[in-house]
Amino acid sequence: MxxxxxxxxxxxxxxxxxxxxxxxxxxxxxxxxxxxxxxxxxxxxxxxxxxxxxxxxxxxxxxxxxxxxxxxxxxxxFAKGGEFGIFEGRTMALIHPLFLGGLWFATVYAGYLGLQWRKVRTVGEEISELKKEIPAAVPAAVTANGEVEAAAAPSMTAAQVETKKKIDELTAERKELIAGNYKEKHNNWGSLLLAFGVTLAVEGGMNTYLRTGKLFPGPHLYAGMAITCLWAMAAGLVPEMQRGNQKARDLHIALNCVNLALFTWQIPTGLEIVGKVFQFTSWP
Known part of the structure; x- marks a missing residue:
């Protein structure tokens, strides 16, 4: 009434x-x-x-x-009074938790892709180091008659033979990693995380304000702000990473690990807010 x-x-x-x-x-x-x-x-x-x-x-x-x-x-x-129409309803309020739940899985997958691409580089470096332990082959010799003698196989110890087998295994693994195109996939998923993550972070705070007329400072809000900043900082390191700066690469990985930890820790408080949305709002 x-x-x-x-x-x-x-x-x-x-x-x-x-x-x-x-x-x-x-x-x-x-x-x-x-x-x-x-x-x-x-x-x-x-x-x-x-x-x-x-x-x-x-x-x-x-x-x-x-x-x-x-x-x-x-x-x-509508929870606040209806002056903002459907933007105060339950449907709009559930967009934030629904899509951010998907972004959590996207963060994990993007991290996996990044580690696989990093493995391409580390495996290549490991192969280069192992090759130093194998004696170089004797070059082919040309006789006085102009005939080319076959190159003599280098004599190797048992340890060097094992090293040679390991080099072959790592080489095959590196070829598979390169065929997976992990670098491009990691870049694409990272771009999606940055674009949708920042957008949904702003949308969540705005929706709360439209429904209630204020924001609620607390663990969920503070963690969300930190996650948004970490996304921006990790993306800002990409140019230096492309130039081969190892410190930038290590910092990029560290920032994203902290980001994922905060994201995971934020889930329980987010579910509490979802419960309040169902308690104080109605469809649509």
Missing amino acids: NAMATTINLRAAPVRLAGKATVRRSASLRRPAGRVVAKAAPGSSEPAKSESSVETGRLALLATVASNPVLFGAQEA
């Missing part, structure tokens, strides 16, 4: 009574039945007609609201 009364007050149009007196329908609904609104000459039938007009307008408004479920339930669907 509160929603209906508010809707009537906001949407009711003026009702013109007998003579030149004009009142709003919302006021006429609050006017006690039987009260004469306009004065008329003694013995005239104008007061009865005026009262009849008010009653007719009241019934018309009640019929309009009762036949429109959207207007009747508007106030119940």
